[in-house]
Amino acid sequence: MDTPAAAAHEAHAAHPRESFIRHYIFSLDHKTIGKQYYFVTLFMAIVGGSLAMLMRAHLASPERGILDPGTYLQAATMHGTVMIFFFLTTILTGAFGNVLIPLMIGAGDMAFPFLNMLSFWTFFPSVLILLASFFVPGGPAGNGWTSYAPLSAVPQASPGSGLGQTLWAVAILILMISSLFGSLNFLTTIINMRARGLSMGRLPLTIWGIFITAILALLSFPVLMAALTMLLFDRTAGTSFFIPSGLLVGGQIVPHNGGEALLWQHLFWFFGHPEVYILILGPMGIVSDVISTFSRKPIFGYTAMVLSLAAIGFLSFLVWGHHMFVSGMNPVLGATFTISTMIIAIPSAIKTFNWLTTLWQARIQFTTALLFAVGFVSLFVTGGLSGIFLAASPVDLYFHDTYFVVAHFHFVMAAAALFAIFAGTYYWFPKMFGRMMNEPLGKIHFVLTFLGIYGTFYPMHFLGTHGMSRRLYTPSTYPFLASVQPLDIFISGAAFVLGAAQLIFIFNFFSSMLRGPRAERNPWHANTLEWTADSPPPHGNWPEPPVVYRWPYDYSVPGAAEDYLPQTVPAAPAYASGHGGGEQ
């Protein structure tokens, strides 16, 4: 027991019975922390979704004025903020990362369980601060989820730039610290604590996705932290990092001068572009594992999958300027960012073709998880294709800040990541809670969500090509947009179907958690290590650390008795037809 991994496992192995508070609230167990994250982020998704429903209700008949203009912008801002920071980012790393990393690499827990607990308990106050901003005078932030300066830097610049904007910055700053704690743990755990025999070349793609996500977070979040620090100083202490000289607000020149508003955009997008890959690389890994399991085939091109994840991660730091084509950037620089952005299409296409080739001629098991994983591929392709339009700076000059962009990022990043989260939830629910989810309800949920997403976001391409600006309060009053108002009504209808469909999921989730049929150890006959532990695994996961003999994708191996060979089955031919730890 001289290696750190073994020693850590030993240290984690002793788990006396804990009090209620130690077990459920200040728990050190990575699975409990993951579930805490899951429940809080699920609640935040409901908050963010409700805001979207409000916006759609307003846009279906803008002239009725369901929301007043300031409130509408605040709803849009908080919808983006909640969904990106407090739902997608946090559920993928906080919930899935925490639950899956130790289980899939054969470790008893994270490298530093106390820091892991601290990560959740810094996340929680940031949620409270963000929610509190709804109830302060002036309401929450209203300058877009990107909070461009100087709107966000000068309190009197807009109705949504009061105390709510300050709380927005504080909440996100704290969230970044919490994410930093998480990333440190994830990277250290994956590097140091893999089970014996689990080389990097045998890691499940889910873990590769989370690993690269954690590297991106480690390098990009501190840049946003620095930017938010400067923003808070501008707002509260009178500095002018982002406030240019001679800025007129309400007919008066603000006292700040000498700052550079574009600096905020550069810093924000240097964080912001890696951030969108933080939202998609983990889902890509989850989808790869789900597709391979239910195709009963090895994932096609494992090495290419890993290299393309790494390539996308690397390129994400070189493309932030494509968010700023209309900021007066030198055209040569714009062309450079166009090229670096378009290069991302290559690793993305490699991944897409590998998913399709994995599905090709497979005996596919159409579980809800598989449906959502395939739905992810569809959404990713649709959103990816419009991304190629937007990457070209001459085209983007026309489409910038229109509904075309809204359609693009909702497909490629928001809805795709959401589908992977659903796929992952239906797939790992038995391991997390020891019970099965209801499959027929899951399939109804899938069909309604899939149609709802396409019905909501596909027509937005046409609104965008008509020139409808993304934050327009009353599009119907502009003559050139009057002809597309029926489309807006259709979109709102589709959005309500989409929203209602999520109630089915929430019902399914909680009723299955309480009353679903008990799950066996390995209900999907999958290969990865988490399925060799109990469902749900006890604190410490395994009585003995598992030993790994093969990669995770040995499905339908010729000559084997079953169509799957768990990673713990020894490689010797004598055992090739037998069963490993995955059996009851």
Next chain:
Amino acid sequence: MTTGAADARERGDLTARWSGGRSPWDLSWGKLMMWLFLISDAMTFAALLVGLWVARLGSPAWPNRLEIMNLQFVAAMTVILICSSTTMALAVYAARQGARRQAVWFLTATIAAGCLFAGMQATEWSHFIREGARLTGNPWGVPAFSFTFFVITGLHGAHVLGGIVYLWIMADRIARGLSSAEGLEIAGLYWGFVDLVWVFIWSSIYLL
């Protein structure tokens, strides 16, 4: 032939290192985590220094530091901080040799140097403030000159103060035999980083 064999051995070694069940670089999780944290923290300082340079290159004129600041004083601060890294390294060396008393003495010297640095920084700040520098502006020209100064040296100063507390706790733990040489080395990594990042801040704010 021999190089080929050495290559093969190295490859075999690399495979063994990364094949699970051990740390590939024989690093404890604590040390690995500190390295990762420092990479992340370096990005924070990098972003702030980018902020400084953007403000500076966008300004019509930047005050001449020679007329405003006492550069000899700041050079002395820098020397003190760099020397404290040496005493820190000696403390780690002593702890590795098992010489706990010696390690505590070197740590005390490091803490003293850290306190001296922080004190001189405070003197520098109060001097600057007395001459009229504020977060909102200063008598020598662009406001960015003073607010970048306060924010960046302030964040670094917070790192120094945090480091002093950290080293104090480590000195106590070493004295009572609670911490290993490894634990002290991790603290040393942090202190070395605080020192290294100062060199960049010093050159950006005072020298260039």
